[in-house]
Amino acid sequence: MSRIKKYTTYNYFILLIFFVLFGCNDNETKLYKIGFSQCISKDDWRKAMDHEMQVEASLHTDINLTVFQANENIELQKKHIEFMINNGFDVIVISPLRPEPLVPLVEKAYDKGIPVIIVDRKINSEKFTAFVGANNIDVGRNAANYIASLNEKKANILEIKGSDNSSPVIERHLGFHKIVKSEASLSVVRSVKDEEIEQRMPQILDSLSVKPINFVFAFNDDIAYNAWKIAKSKGLEKTIKFIGVDGLNGSNNGIDLVQNGVLSATILYPTGGHEAIKIAMKILRNENVPKNNKLNTTIIDYRNAEIMKNQYDRINKHQNDIEIQQDRIKKQEQTYSTQSNILKVLLGLLIISVLLAAFSIYSAYNIKKKKRELEIRNKKITVQRNQIKKIAKEVKISNDARVNFFTGLSHEFKTPITLILSSIESLAENKAIKDSKLLSEVGLIFNNSKRLLRLINQLLDFRKVEDRKFILRASKTNLYQFSNIIFKDFEREAQRRNINFTLSTNNEDLSVYIDRNLMDKVYFNLLSNAFKFTPNNGEISIEIQDKPDSNFVKIHFKDSGIGIPKKEMDNVFLAFFQGSNNNKASSGIGLHLSKEFIEMHKGSIEVISKHGAEFIISLYKDKAHLSSDEIIYEADMVDSSLLNSNLDYEDDSFTEPLVVNDEDNYSVLVIEDNLDLVKFLRTKLSAEYTVHFSDGTNAIEKALEIIPDIILCDINLPEKSGFDICEILKKDLRTSHIPTIILTALNNKESYIKGLESGADLFLTKPFSFAILAQSIKTLIYNREKLRYYFVNNVHSIDDSSSFGSMEQQFVSDLNKIINKNIDNSKFSVENLANDLNISRIQLYRKMKAIMGVNISDYIQNIRLEKAKNMLINTPLTISEIAYATGFSSPNYFSTSFKNKFNKSPKAFRG
Structure with a gap:
């Protein structure tokens, strides 16, 4: 480490030398940045302004002038x-x-302390900070005074x-007209804009016999020249x-x-280019400058x-000489700079x-x-x-x-599950059991035991694959x-669900070398997934493609199911992966095992x-x-006894059982995609309710x-979640009154709150007690x-003053309000009432039947009779x-209806 530090110090020392040699220019005079935003770029006057600024800036070595041309584009x-x-x-x-559009930006720059x-x-x-420009009012005055000085008896003037x-336009006009009004000999007969002269000036010249024009005052030389x-085209340029x-x-x-x-x-109108740069330099040197810097103007004739x-020619010549x-000087400076740098480089290299x-x-x-030090460190690394x-x-x-414990435990599970399956098969074959409900529950136990056995087999296969x-x-x-053979095992399920299930090949005699047991597991997993995610009336196909010019045969498993999201395609073969659109219960290792076996x-x-999912196997x-160790020789007799498989398809599909309507029973709608739970609830609930x-x-x-x-309603469903279905039904006027029970395996605070x-x-978590479910249904x-009894017996007291919170109570309140509003209208019908409520006539009948238990026509008549009473x-x-x-x-119809309801005629009731 010390060597690295010293080497780094050495590098820093070399860099310091470079900074000393080549950084001496950092203390030179500061270079100021001046920016000029020019609004118009195409006329000579503006070009003269730009040129004057650039010439003046070139005289100052500490100025960097940048000119921005806007070309009359304010944005x-x-x-x-x-x-x-x-x-x-x-x-x-x-x-x-x-004068207006640039105000916010000018003020922004000024507020930030930038001189403008x-x-x-x-x-x-x-x-x-400062304004530089000629006095445009003086420009207008000078023009008018010049015309007045020509001693014309009467001067008629065209102003352009x-x-x-x-x-400038506003001030020149004001200055010009101020003098014209004070001079009796001057009169402005027309005032037009420069964009109008091609159209209006010929008309004005043609009318000279009425009011002849003596002078034309144009606001710039270019306009005057065009006029x-x-x-001249009219022959009047001399007059x-x-x-x-x-x-x-x-x-x-x-x-x-x-x-x-x-x-x-x-009229001389100075550009102010020189003066603007001079004032900028005074500002940068912290000198005081006047806010308004007026430029002198004069008459040129x-x-x-x-x-x-x-x-002007002399000034231009001097400017050219200066440039x-x-x-x-710049070339000399460049030469000096180059030589100086070379000298510094040589000194630095030395x-x-x-x-x-x-x-x-x-x-x-x-070294x-x-x-x-490295030898000592290597010894430490070796020890570590x-x-x-x-x-x-x-x-x-x-x-x-731990893994062996898990594997052993999985093996231990297989024995009791096998015994359970054997016992259940014996019970199912026992002719003494005639109770259809008991047989149904035995079948439920049998199917779920088989499912548990298959999951354990998959886990054991996964363990073998991981350990190779x-x-x-x-x-x-x-x-x-x-x-x-495998195709026929799935045919019954395809027929039951009306799925178009096909097997095709272009070579029925093709033989390949495969492990029949492992490939059977692959086929089962792919077909099981296809049937699980393909809806009724869908399509599933197996297509074997043998291309003579290829060393591979391809097997296509294709379905018309929900498919796989594009972003998840790379993850489908990962162990324990579950797709975001997969609401089916699964272990997540079937496709991983299939890929390993292939x-x-x-x-x-x-x-x-x-339009579904397609898996393509290449063999x-x-x-x-x-290798020779991987090949066995046995007869090519492909039947189920040789495959060592247990093709018990996990039937997760949904088939709605037959519903027998009994008008005396309450109706229950069960929204669930697990067939076993559907069968269980049908068996338990059908004795007391009409079950859909x-x-x-x-x-x-x-x-x-x-x-x-x-x-x-369950939570995990194929298209919408139970929460979404419940929310839609509760917000729909037609179904908002229906009590809803959520069934879910999610047992957490967030799910409970979302359900509410x-x-x-009501919110029941799985596994739930059927006794609690049955009592909950009865209580709701x-x-x-x-609530229905209250509504029926308090129809007249339900109005805006009633404190009802539910949609049904508000519905009844609105209903009564509309009926009472039309109480005297004999032509007011159920159709009119439905239109006012923004629902159909059929929906109104169903809603009233569900809430009140009465016909809507009878309900309207009862309100009329109560009002009459x-x-x-x-x-x-x-x-x-x-x-x-x-x-x-009619009074007769009223009397008849009143007597039918109150058992007295209106006359007898009044007494």
Whole structure:
């Protein structure tokens, strides 16, 4: 370890030398980042602004200027400003397109302490550091004063404004009109936007006989030039004087147009590019700068156009000379930097060489020392390894002891189970037992004993596979005949459930070398799973494909069941794996054993899941892949006696037993997919109740069809859980009144709470006492009958003021409210009532029959008669008026109905 530390220290020392040699530039003058967001990029005036900024910035070696072009895209300009805020720019310069959109971002930068300089156009906020730009009100005033100075008797002016609503447009207009109003000789006859001149200016020029135009004031030189072109097309360019704004130098710009006689004058509008950079530098040097920095403007006409042009040309020449000198200085700096770096590298290499020589001497000394340390460490590792081996051996002995105990215990289970099976078979064959219920329970014990025996056999096979104690005993076997024998064992189950079960091959004479006992287990596991997860009326097939040009034969086991989720395909052959869509009870080792047995044959198995599951087994067709110890020679007589198998299929499928309806009995709907439990409950409950069954796939439809008096529901079901079914039925007005008992093997607080949340009336855990279940059913039905009795005898007191919590009580309250609202309407029918309740007429009849035990028509009539009875006692109305007031079509019909109910006519009742 000391050698490593010293070596690391040496590396740090070399790095320190590099930092000393090449890091000396870190203390140089700080480089400031200035960002400029330009709103418009295409016109010459903006390009002049950009150029002035870049020239001024080039004069300062401590400035890095970045120009962002927005191209009149406000959203893009916002992104540029956001980027500058988030990336450490020292000063942000902004030329906004309009006064409002950028306000939030400008204020955000200002609040974060970043200096913000606004150029040319203003914004609707005072949260900025400085403004640089010409006084646009002065620009408008100068234009108007210039027109007034030309001593025209009467000057009619066409004003052409910019199309946007920026501050220059607004202020130039205000300044211009302020002078026009004060001068009697000036009159603005038209004011149009630049986007309208191609359409409107020809019309204005054509109407000159009415009001001739003497001057055109355009808000920039480009607009003025376009207006001049339109006037020229009309032959009026000599009679109208054009005045623009900007005063740029260059071809077809303001000064050039004045010199060429196109424009009478242009108003100088400085860009402010130089000034913006100068103010930025003052801010960075912590100097005080004014908030508003106004730039001077002037009139350029034929008198000073030549002078202005010469000045601009000289400035441009000086700028070009400066740029050339800067390029030369940069090249000299680069040369100096390169030479300096080379010198530093050479010096560094010299120091490193000296250090490496010293380190090599030091390393030679340490190698011997480290060698001794490694020898000591190796001895310690050897001792630790021997200790680990000893502990591992002890753990293996302990683990083997536990596994052997488990295996021995499993073997011990087999003997009593075998005795139980033998005794039950004897009982079933005893003709003295004639009680069908007793025979049914004997069959239940027999089936579950066989299931337990098969699970124990699978566990023992799993133990053998894990210990590699299986010995392959392959013999030559006709594959089709072998498959056909097992196929026939499952035919009865396929016929019972109407499953299309087929076996096919393209070569009935094909023989392969297989261990018949092991392959029988593979066939059984695959077919057992296929029948377990395939619904009634489905399809299961075994297809043997022999391709002459292949060394393998493929056996396809295909079903139309629930399939396997794609994400779980790689896990189906893992021991104890249970699929997320598997609600069937299983050990989880059947497919694992099948894969192990097939691989013992040097074959393979794969799974595909499309519209069901398909398992494909690949086996060699010859015996070259097997050793001589793995082959036995026996007759190719494939029958069940040679297979050593017990093909007792675990019948987990559901068959609904015949239901005998007895209207005197209460009805029970049992939702359960375990056939043995279904048979058990049918035997126990059918004496007192009319019992209906569902395997869970049609539970909701079944409940809505029969409207049972009570529901027993398991949790683990094929499609929906018992919680989901209970919640759906409890929220449905048609079935919300039905008491529900949840049956589950989950015995935890969370499951109990979830059951109550779903609306279940009772939660029983398996294994449950049938006596408790039977009493629970009776108690729930009795409580419902008490509630029905209360409803029937208190129909008039159930209204909004009643404190009822259940859906049924609310239903009765709504029902009474609608009937009482229409009590005087003789045409109010059951159909009208059902429509008002948003349910069908049939559903209303079933609901009322279940809750009240009465016909809905009789219920409506009883309310009418009770209302009439109260009116006879408490009102002076005549019997006819009361009859019509309670919705009877005639007094005679009312009298007859009243007498049938109260055994007195209305007249006799009133006395």
